[in-house]
Amino acid sequence: MPSPIRALPDELISQIAAGEVVERPASVVRELLDNALDASATQIVIRLLSGGIRLIHVEDDGCGIPRDQLALALQRHATSKIGNLHDLEAVGTLGFRGEALAAMASVSELTLASRTAADEHAWSLQARTGELRPFARAVGTSVEVRELFFSTPARRKFLKSEATEYAHCMDVVRRHALSHPEVGFAVWHDGQCTAQWRAHSGPEAFKARASDVLGSEFIEGSLSVQVQQAGLSLQGLIGVPDQARSRADQQFMYVNGRFVRDKVIQHAVRAAYEDVLHGQRQPVFVLHLGLDPLGVDVNVHPTKIEVRFRDGRLVHHFVQSTLKAALAAPRSATPDAPQASLGLSSPEPRPALQASGFASGMPARQSTLGLRADPQWQAFRPEPLTFNDVQAAPKWAATTPHTGAQVQPVVTGNAMGASVNATERSTEPAHDDMPLGHAVAQLHGVYILAENAQGLVVVDMHAAHERILYEQLKQQLDAQPLETQPLLVPLSFAATPEEIATAETHAETLSQLGLDLSPLSASRMAIRSVPARLAQADGVALARSVLAELAEHEASTVLERHRNELLATLACHSAVRANRQLSLMEMNALLRQMEATERSDQCNHGRPTWRAVSLKELDQLFLRGR
Ligand SMILES: Nc1ncnc2c1ncn2[C@@H]1O[C@H](COP(=O)(O)OP(=O)(O)OP(=O)(O)O)[C@@H](O)[C@H]1O
Ligand SMILES: [Mg+2]
Structure with missing residues (x-):
């Protein structure tokens, strides 16, 4: 015999509702900060005991609540922030549901004290007893939440250690502080001030607060x-x-x-x-x-x-x-962009770097000397690329460096459509229009050392070259579809109805990716072609992952990602390998291309391609005062 249906008592309803809003002390802090900010506070003080489990006290200097509305503020579904559906649809305040204070009051000992500008003194209301008393405080509101979940012990058991709960509370405070630099915040935990961020104003306020918090x-x-x-x-x-x-x-x-x-x-x-x-x-x-x-x-x-x-x-x-x-934009060519410093010391303000000449496309100056294949140089030449007949590998033109003649290796087809030539004059003082400086040496066949106006630059040559090739490939293939390889024997695999539907909806995107999929039955699909570059890969795994992504994300994103993955693999295999001896000219040519190539600060796998060590950092290493 099932139990009879009955209406739940109000308190239980509140406790059930509170479960959604108040999960832990940090949820209380969030709601109280929302309220303080909605009340246009300029100073907010947060006091916590035992990670907020024993006490959360939030005090603001906002507009306050009139005495006759204090009780209403604690009622469920009572709010001053919206009045109708139109308000709800265009809500501009953080709160609007009118349930936060009621929810907190149902699972803690809550006291609300407030004073508006019109009041002679503040009033304090104890939620559980309803006792209203005169109170001493300036205009604004304070809310005290004691012994969270004291009435719902099962819930209390879910709380983590005090340190963890405190960390969650701080996360919430940081979030609010970052979005309101014009408001001052102070946090006290177990009697100690753990954060104090003064109010900022002016156009730099946001940065100043981000600096405070992060x-x-x-x-x-x-x-x-x-x-x-x-x-x-x-x-x-x-x-x-x-x-x-x-x-x-x-x-x-x-x-x-x-x-x-x-x-x-x-x-x-x-x-x-x-x-x-x-x-x-x-x-x-x-x-x-x-x-x-x-x-x-x-x-x-x-x-x-x-x-x-x-x-x-x-x-x-x-x-x-x-x-x-x-x-x-590569940081090497962007004035004032953060540099890839080794972080030995906090970087100094940098002089503005001149980026002119790189992105604007300097004319390629062909070497006037006869081009003669240098065996050493041959060794460095990247493996030729054959993908889709695209000649993406830089055509390095150089004469033998051993003659000491002035030669210009010319790198064509860089990502910006500009051909950059590099003049080898390593003795010339490095200046600002070559942010990555002049190459001075190659280290262990892996790194290029260069001197720039600020100090020393170290470049991972394989990583840098890989990015340059990758960006070139992307540009050149923008207009062309990927080459496909038809399979002699189509691969068949078990497919879900969702996969089959996705394949039908996105047939065009799939073909642009070089994948030809067609349904064989209600539960099987066939792969008839794959991208030529991935002919050796596991076609079924590829098809499944592409279908899963297409089901979830926009076709254009998926298209770009997979195409880029192919190109990145290709570029990685074609870039200069470690232990190739490069001449200074070749190194300089690489540096100039990096300055002109988008995203050249990272290789295709996201690792940095270069790092800088400023003179100041070097001086510090050697305890040298200037
Ligand atoms: N710090 C405060 N300063 C001034 N008024 C406040 C403050 N906190 C609450 N109030 C008043 O009490 C009312 C109820 O607050 P409560 O947080 O329960 O609901 P809400 O903020 O309107 O909506 P939500 O449930 O989405 O937070 C608010 O609408 C507001 O009028
Ligand atoms: Mg609220």
Whole structure:
């Protein structure tokens, strides 16, 4: 016999609802900070005891709550922030559900104290007893949450150690602090001040706060982004690939001022970094996306951490293309861009580097000396590329360096469409228009040592050449489809209905990737051709992974990724190998090409291609004062 249906008591309803909103002390901190910021606070003080488990106290100097509305503030579904559906659709405040205080009150000992500018003194309301008392405090609000989950012990057991809970609370504070540099924040934990960030103003406020929260190294190793387009805006700081971390713990994304974790944006960021990031490394960034509130639904999840975009494709494209463009410029040729320093000391402000002459396309100057094959040089010449008849390998033209004659190795077909020639004059003082400087030596057949105006540059020659080739291949193949190899005996494999549907929907994309898939029955598919370069690869695994990606992501992204993977493999096999002796001319030619090639700071696998050691760093190594 089933139990009879009955209405649940109010308190239990609140506790069930609280489960969605309040998971741990950090959730309480998040809700209280949301409220303080919505009340236009300029100073917020957070006090925690035992990682917030025993006490969370948040005090602000915002607008306050009038005495007669204190009780209402604690009621479920009571809010001052929206009044109708229209308000909900265009919500501009962080809160709007009117349930946070009620949820917290149902699982803790909560006291709300507040004073508006019109009040003579503050009033304090104890949630459990309803006791209202005069209270002493300036205009603003303080909320005290004691003994979280004291009434729901099962929940309390899920809490982690105090240190872990404290760390989660700090994460929340950092998120809010980063998006509100104009607000001062102070955090106290077990009686000790653990963070104090004063309010900033002016155009540099955002950077100043990012420096407070993430450290000055973050600012030095990041690029500024500020783009407005088609009703969307994106601004913030993105770390250069070198700054990437093994954990995704420094990724701060805000949509209209709200911290979010959104799949569309995460994928767009990942795609933008894909070509320059090593393995599973995670980029660091603080980015603010702005758009018409009507274009985004924030009422998707009780904690408001997820959002839904009306036009997700537009947002994806905007974020990806903006970040990709910011990351493409080689830092060696970008004035004021963070340099690939060895980090022996904090880098000095650098003199502006002149990038002219590289990207603008200097005319190629052919060597006037007769070209004679030099055996040593022959040895260095990259293996010829045969892919799709593209002659992508640089045609290094040089005479024998042993004669001491002035020769110019000419590198043609670089990624920017510019031919760069390098004059060998290693004795000439390095100057700023050659940011990677003059080659002075080759080290162990692996590295090029160069001298530039700031000090020493070390280049991984294989890694650098690999990137240059890769970028050339990408450019040259932009207009052409990949070469395919028909299979004499088609491969057949068991396919799910979803895979078959995806193959049908994206037949054109698949053929652009060099894959020809057709259904054999309701549960099997045949692979009739594969990309020529991957004829030896496991065709079934390739088809499955491409189908899985197409089902999840936009066709254009998948297309680009797989094409790029092929090209990267190709470039890696064609780039100069270690232990090839290079002449100074060849080394200089490589340096000049790096300066003119997009993304040349990283090899195709995301590893750095060069590092700089400034004179100051060298001086420090030798304890030499200047
Ligand atoms: N620090 C504060 N300063 C001024 N008013 C506040 C403060 N905190 C809460 N309030 C008032 O109390 C009301 C209820 O707060 P509560 O956090 O429960 O709901 P909300 O912020 O409106 O929505 P949400 O549940 O999405 O957070 C708010 O609408 C606001 O009017
Ligand atoms: Mg709220």
